[in-house]
Amino acid sequence: MASQPSSNPGRKRLSNPGAPVTAILLPFLLSMLSPVALAPITTAQESDSGTSPEDIWSIEYANQIFPWGSHGDSDQLQFQSYHDYFSLKQRMQTLAAYYPDFLQFNEGLLGGFNARGDVMTSGEYEGWYYNHPSPWMKITGNVQGGSYNDFNGDDGNYADRPDVMLVGNHHAREWMSYEVPMFFLETIAFYYGKAGVDNDGDGLIDEDGWDGIDNDGDCLMLNSSFQDSNGDGNPCGPGDLGVDEDFSEQFITDMVNTREIYLIPMLNVDGNRYDREEFCGETAWENCYQSGWRKNLRDNTHTGVTPIPDIDEAVDEGCDGVDLNRNYQFEWGAPLGATGPLFPGFCYADGPNNDVYNGPANTEDNDGDGQINEDHVDGKDDDADGQTDEDWWGGNTEPETKFIQDLTEMNDDDMDGASDFKSTLTWHSFSELVLWPWGHCTNCYSPDDEYLVYHGQMMGQMTDYAPMQSSDLYPTTGDFCDWHYGVHNSYCYTIEIGNAFHENPEDIAHISVRNLGVPFYMIEMADDPRYRAIVGIENTTSTQWLEYPTNVSVPSDGDIPVGLCLDPMFPFSPDVEMTHLMWRFVEPTRQQNDFGPTDWIEVPWERSGFNETSVQCTLLDGSNGTRLVSLIPLPDTSVGKIQYKAMLGTTNGAFPFTYPTVEDGGNYYELSIPYRAGFGDAILSTLMFLVIATFVWGGLGFTLREMFSDDERILGMPPEEIPILAVINPGKGK
């Protein structure tokens, strides 16, 4: 409760919800006082170990009671139980009716001539079996305005608003994949047009937005038993109470006003109804926790050429259905992670991989040139006729995928012939992952890899989900994201929500909360995902650092480790070609000029790869980074300097960053390397000393003695020379 006395006087002074001036100034005050305010928070945590959610937040927030109205089934609205197709559609219609300014409900498409010249009717977007078109919501400010799209049937089309497509429930059994979109929809519907709402009732406004971090530290104030409220084992992580709980309503309003959002919460209505009504039942989490019906309900034994007549027209569970997320045309039918039909229309009952059946092959001459399937959809002009991807092998055969295809291709507000969807998102479950293209090939990277990696890591941090390239999980062909990215160059992400197809109903709410930031992130970046990634990457790199020479600890023997502190968001490539420490050992020349500065031997640069360690380091902005270490192999006997710099690259090498940066004023660091080997053996050196001393000092003594001795003998004179000498110098002799 907001008015509940706080144990913290420092923060109490700041909260004054009544005064509008203060409300406006509050963000500024907060930003200035946050370091001050944080200090007592920590002490409060130590002194008051009994802090519970209610002590900090409103009862509503502490108990995850959402503020939207109690229309219809209150459990569903509070995300305590699942929607079904009907209640979902009804709720969408209700919201659209209630908020006509920015929500417009649609079903399927109206049809007409589509982008490839086919005449489409609205009925062709209805599921095979239950005959429902997919319900969708057009969300944008002044949705009744703008231009009207007579194919898709939506208003609110503006050439200058970036479009975003958010799609749930490709796969029937993945129920959270339509609950998360519905939660997102409820959030938009409730908060649009509002600003300065204290979402958690702690007296502060917009103090903790979506980033996966407990920015205001209130979760950390809780007694540790409350810190992991979602029970994922990560205290005060995404989805926990107090994390990302007070987002900016102004941001939501701004986003809705400047973007066109196409929200399709339940694409596969046919399959979802079948899963709920026939395959698993209403309480699927009890008997189908991690199983269920996946595909749509294409009757594989009825349509086309079929050797086994489908007499009863019922769903043949061993055979029917197409995996919608293998049915998109890009690289359709490539044999990775999908099952193609051996013969068109043929189906193997209970066969392996039947769950990923990608739909019937296309035997038409799509472009009417007399050849069949000569230009497969892969972004290349396979037949070199000047047209690309014009005669496909198959894919987009299902009402649901046709719907996505035509909605995408017929939504061209700026009439530039390219898709308006700069960013696209599809929700799936499960495994807690953030995936990006490619899916159709392994060990391959898209041209935008580092940008896709960057956004993927940002969303991974937001949700604490693991970011990775789709094919690193397993290869898939013909999926939503490969098609959107491959054909329409849209930054497309697949979110794998949660840990089950049918989560327990009490988990719906906190999983939805945990995933709420992602669609907003996708919406925000839709204006220019590439540019936002470039700026983002450059910002992360400015906080990274290469170990300064004074901080490098030179071991008493062996390789010399040099560390680099990496922002986890940086799409770093561990490949030594892209990322490495450049170093060279320079030593004084052995033939020095006697009067000039030290002469150094110029040597070429060498490279050592970086290895990730589990050690954390502190980035320049104070946040946590990952420590990379590179080892410089240098003999212990070397004396001189190591000059080193780090090249930090991304997969495609689009971001080769050099450390030290130019701002650090130098193109490399210089580390003095002392002699590290032993100086020698005492006894041997004493012997050597004796030898040298005998030669030099002894020799000197000997010559001096000879010089001043009265002895007349001549050193080293061979006896036979004596008479000759006597002849030459007869007069000599004293």
Add this chain to the structure above:
Amino acid sequence: MDSQTEESSDQFSGRLGLIFATIGAAIGTGNIWRFPRMVGANGGGSFLIPWLIFLFLWSIPLIIAEFALGKRSRVGTVGTFRIFAGRRFAWMGLWTAWINCAIGFYYAVVTGWCLNYFQIAIRGGLSQEVDTTEVWNSFLQSPWQVIFFQMITVLITLAAIWGGARAIEKANVTLMVSLFVLLFAALFLSFVMDVKDGSLDGFIYMFSIQPEYLVQPETWINGLSQSAWSCSAGMGMAITYSVYMRKDEDTTLNAATMCLANNSISIIAGLTVMMAVFSVSPDPLGAVSGGSSAITFLVLPEVFAQAPGGPIVQLAMVAIFFLALSFAALTSMISTVELCVRNFVDHGFDRSKSVALTGVAIFLFGIPSAVLWIKIDPSTGVAFPQFLEVQDHIWGYGLMFSGLFMAYTIWKYGWSRYKAWQSDNGVEGFNLRDYLDHGVSAFRDDYINTGDNDWWIGRWWDYIMYLGFPLMFSVLMLSYFADLLANVDDPWNPANPHGISIILLFWGVTASLFVGFNKVLISRPLFRNVPEGAETSIDMLPGGSDPHIFQVGDELPDHVIEELGLA
């Protein structure tokens, strides 16, 4: 032209005087600041092996040759080459003299640094809390200070040589004895430091053989170059000082004594520096293997300032060290200037005028080295005199040619003696055996094993002079130029002060000028400083037919006076 009024000849008082003078010439800054660095950079004890070997292969044989030449010619370098190599080759002596002069120009500046550091030290300016880089930079960047101490050096040098051989002897004896005492004191203090440190690691490193260094050519080349420079072998010093030798002195043992004494001092200085640096520096080898002036003027004051025993001992130590260094430099300075002066006197100039002229020249031509192009090394922030460095770069290796010229003289003498023997005995055609017996050994037989010596020089000396020396000379030269080629950017650009072209250019211009000047040289009368009773009649020497060679004190014949327009 009033040499006639002076004593007939100018001589050292005795053998010890000559020894001290030549040792003083040999011992210089190279022993004290170059040797420890070479030991540090070339693997400690591993370096001592080539260094010692080349003492016997390079230094001693060349000094023997120098003494033999000087003892008989009784004139400085120009005259010696005129007499022994022939009239057409007097310019070789001029080259030798000039290189010494050119080095003297900047060596006076360097000696001035040492003097200045001594006076800073005794005034307590090099104590523990002083930033030695700051001291060095501010000194080098104050031109008037540098010039002042350069002038002091020149004045001391002039005072020492003004009075001729006796004065030189006195100065050298005083300075050298003091140097020994000072160095032993410093060695003792260093020893105490290293022992207190607990490990004596400076001593151990200096005498530990690291086998991998022994197989590196660089170690051997550095050992050779250290031997070649440190002893001043082949530079004309011994020729010059043997002019003042009494008539029947042994020259071969003198050569050995001089070189062994030089190396003894090297070891003492090396041990002093190594033990002191190792006892306090965290990175002793890094400290001793850097640039030379850096270790002397930056590292050592710092090291000595940390000596045990309190401020008095520390002050004593640093003062002793720089005084010893100054003395070593001064004696070398004396020999350098005397070498030039001797050549003037030989050609009939008044000694006082010659000394004054040389002194002024050394001072004036040294000023650019003192004040021009004082740069800061960007990597260390340490100042250095680039003009001086370039002078050293250009003339340093030119010095080696004097040695080559001496070897040439010996080869030429051998060949002419072989030809003479052939005509005497009516032998035709070349026979190696005969050549070895009657040509190669001729110089040794005629001028080295004269019977005055205590040390008989065997055939090994011939092999060294005829085979070893040209080989070692080539290795030195080639390795130097190869090093320049490998490590200097744009070495062929004549405007690059560190390049090769600039060296060849200066050498070429100088040598051509001198060859052209040769005619003028040999038209001058040459006065030999022959002691009474010495059997060094000009007729016994190769240059016996030169009509313009006289002895000091001789009356010039009238036709010569007329010829030369001296009347």
